[in-house]
Amino acid sequence: MPDGLKGPSSSELLSQAQNRLIEHLQASEKRYEDLVGHLRDVVFHLDLALKWTFLNQAWHGMSGYSIESSLGQHFAENLSEQDTQKCTEGFQALLNKQLIEISEEVTFNTAENDKRIFELSCRAVRDETGQFAGFAGIITDITERIAAENKITFMAYHDALTGVANRRLLMEHLAQELTKPCRYCSALLYIDLDNFKQVNDHYGHTVGDLLLCEVSDILSEYIQDEEDLVARMGGDEFILFLSNLGENSALVTQELEQITERIRVQLSKPVLLGKLKIQITSSIGVVILDHATMSHSDIFKYADAALYHSKNTGKNQVRFYDEELEQSERRRHQLEDELSQAITNEEFLLYYQPQVDAEGTNILKAEVLLRWQHPKHGIVNPDEFIPHLEEYGLIIPVGKWILEESCRQLKVWHNAGKSELCLSINVSANQFKHPDFIEFIEICLIKHQINGEQIELELTEGVAIHDIPSTIRKMDRLQELGIRIALDDFGTGYSSLSYLKHLPINTLKIDQSFVQGLPHDGYDAAIVETTMVMAHHLGLTVVAEGVENRVQLAFLKKQQCHLYQGFLFSQPLNVDHFSKLIL
Numbered sequence: 042m043p044d045g046l047k048g049p050s051s052s053e054l055l056s057q058a059q060n061r062l063i064e065h066l067q068a069s070e071k072r073y074e075d076l077v078g079h080l081r082d083v084v085f086h087l088d089l090a091l092k093w094t095f096l097n098q099a100w101h102g103m104s105g106y107s108i109e110s111s112l113g114q115h116f117a118e119n120l121s122e123q124d125t126q127k128c129t130e131g132f133q134a135l136l137n138k139q140l141i142e143i144s145e146e147v148t149f150n151t152a153e154n155d156k157r158i159f160e161l162s163c164r165a166v167r168d169e170t171g172q173f174a175g176f177a178g179i180i181t182d183i184t185e186r187i188a189a190e191n192k193i194t195f196m197a198y199h200d201a202l203t204g205v206a207n208r209r210l211l212m213e214h215l216a217q218e219l220t221k222p223c224r225y226c227s228a229l230l231y232i233d234l235d236n237f238k239q240v241n242d243h244y245g246h247t248v249g250d251l252l253l254c255e256v257s258d259i260l261s262e263y264i265q266d267e268e269d270l271v272a273r274m275g276g277d278e279f280i281l282f283l284s285n286l287g288e289n290s291a292l293v294t295q296e297l298e299q300i301t302e303r304i305r306v307q308l309s310k311p312v313l314l315g316k317l318k319i320q321i322t323s324s325i326g327v328v329i330l331d332h333a334t335m336s337h338s339d340i341f342k343y344a345d346a347a348l349y350h351s352k353n354t355g356k357n358q359v360r361f362y363d364e365e366l367e368q369s370e371r372r373r374h375q376l377e378d379e380l381s382q383a384i385t386n387e388e389f390l391l392y393y394q395p396q397v398d399a400e401g402t403n404i405l406k407a408e409v410l411l412r413w414q415h416p417k418h419g420i421v422n423p424d425e426f427i428p429h430l431e432e433y434g435l436i437i438p439v440g441k442w443i444l445e446e447s448c449r450q451l452k453v454w455h456n457a458g459k460s461e462l463c464l465s466i467n468v469s470a471n472q473f474k475h476p477d478f479i480e481f482i483e484i485c486l487i488k489h490q491i492n493g494e495q496i497e498l499e500l501t502e503g504v505a506i507h508d509i510p511s512t513i514r515k516m517d518r519l520q521e522l523g524i525r526i527a528l529d530d531f532g533t534g535y536s537s538l539s540y541l542k543h544l545p546i547n548t549l550k551i552d553q554s555f556v557q558g559l560p561h562d563g564y565d566a567a568i569v570e571t572t573m574v575m576a577h578h579l580g581l582t583v584v585a586e587g588v589e590n591r592v593q594l595a596f597l598k599k600q601q602c603h604l605y606q607g608f609l610f611s612q613p614l615n616v617d618h619f620s621k622l623i624l
């Protein structure tokens with residue numbers, strides 16, 4: 042081969058290859074530096090002495106320290122002792138090959154003296170000989186992420202309005218408390234504001250909200266231990282959980298009596314909300330926890346029962362769950378079960394008491410009276426069980442049955458020839474308020490082909506006590522159906538006269554308590570006389586209830602009472618006896 046055409050020598054080829062390799066390495070290093078230099082996270086290397094040997098640009102922005110001043114420094118500068126220990130143990134675990142990667146959350150004190158939360162993740166690195174040479178990894182600033190997570194967790198466990206714990210946190214807290222062996226007593230206070238709805242109705246929800254915040258603040262003042270908790274259960278119901286109250290249960294009860302009384306008094310003081318001065322009271326139910334025997338749900342059941350008793354016996358008071366209350370609860374549940382059974386087993390029946398004219402000969406109407414044929418106790422009178430039907434909400438199904446059965450039976454009597462007979466049916470306030478009430482009556486009238494004119498509904502003042510306009514609307518609708526409305530127990534309420542002015546009423550029933558004293562009791566006589574005069578002026582029919590003797594009858598006749606009801610004429614009768622009487 043001629044000299045001029047001779048190719049590069051092998052040493053030249055080697056040098057060219059080396060140069061290409063160097064260029065390639067430089068380009069690769071440059072790419073790595075560019076990449077690492079622009080990362081938002083810190084990329085680091087630590088030697089085995091745990092000193093920084095490499096930090097990228099992000100270090101300055103994240104820590105506030107220059108890279109130059111930090112290189113050669115121990116990693117634990119600006120970390121707490123606890124975090125340092127945690128990381129050192131992690132590094133050791135990497136060297137011991139117990140872990141291949143660690144990730145630790147640490148609080149870093151920046152050059153601006155700011156506390157930031159860093160997440161440090163790394164692995165151990167080896168040198169060319171395969172020996173461990175240090176650690177390489179990244180540091181991410183997770184302060185904002187942690188804050189957001191904390192916020193979400195807080196929102197999931199706290200009440201948005203008041204900031205106190207919510208039901209979920211309380212439940213978890215309580216579950217945890219119950220797993221602990223208990224030497225020191227703890228207690229749960231169930232606090233309910235009395236008549237809070239009226240605050241919302243009168244002053245609006247903004248004021249109601251402010252009041253709830255105020256109550257939360259007051260209750261929070263009673264937190265003494267880190268295991269104590271205030272929670273809002275929703276609406277106007279709060280829980281105060283007090284732990285570590287002491288070992289001696291008698292002393293604890295005594296202390297709790299003082300604490301709860303202080304809370305009750307404090308909550309009943311007027312509160313200034315802007316320019317408004319608002320006063321409200323509270324009812325409190327208290328359970329002292331027995332970790333050995335009470336479950337989570339028992340505690341709430343008992344607290345609820347104690348609160349219920351405190352509300353039911355006049356509100357604005359504290360009631361502890363004790364043995365006496367336990368027994369009364371048992372009786373209450375038994376009665377509730379029995380009453381529910383009574384509906385299923387059709388143990389209710391209707392009695393009928395005649396209302397007669399002045400001659401006492403014509404039965405124009407009859408009052409329908411409910412009875413309970415108790416399997417053990419025989420016939421039970423309504424005063425003994427109607428309040429309980431109301432309490433358990435059972436008056437709605439039972440009331441519907443009364444209406445339906447009255448219409449059915451009335452049709453039977455009409456068909457048997459007593460076509461003029463009317464029935465007067467008692468309706469409780471809750472029944473009247475029920476949204477289906479009018480519709481249900483309409484269905485009964487149609488189903489049993491009864492004219493509205495042959496039904497009278499006996500209502501008490503309690504029916505209209507909260508919402509007169511809605512009561513009037515319902516009464517107007519009933520009258521459009523031809524149904525008459527009687528005001529029962531007239532004279533026993535507080536505002537009978539004002540009721541008469543507003544409500545579309547057809548009949549007044551003079552309460553038997555006034556009839557009893559006639560004619561000798563001057564007060565009763567005056568009430569009856571005045572009622573009669575007024576009723577005549579207003580064109581109302583008057584029925585006297587509880588007429589037991591001829592002297593009472595004579596007095597009432599003189600006052601031109603329209604109808605008479607009482608033992609003088611007949612006791613309330615079951616359907617067979619009443620049928621015999623009228624047919």
Ligand SMILES: Nc1nc2c(ncn2[C@@H]2O[C@@H]3COP(=O)(O)O[C@H]4[C@@H](O)[C@H](n5cnc6c(=O)[nH]c(N)nc65)O[C@@H]4COP(=O)(O)O[C@H]3[C@H]2O)c(=O)[nH]1
Binds near residue numbers: 467468529530553606
């Ligand atoms: N001492 C005396 N008492 C007399 C005389 N005549 C009638 N009575 C009694 O007086 C009560 C009259 O019924 P009320 O005032 O509507 O008072 C009723 C009414 O408020 C309620 N009630 C009865 N049945 C029903 C019902 O079906 N639904 C609802 N919601 N309440 C009812 O229970 C209350 C008591 O009913 P009862 O025990 O049946 O008592 C009845 C009746 O038996 C008398 O001459 N002397």
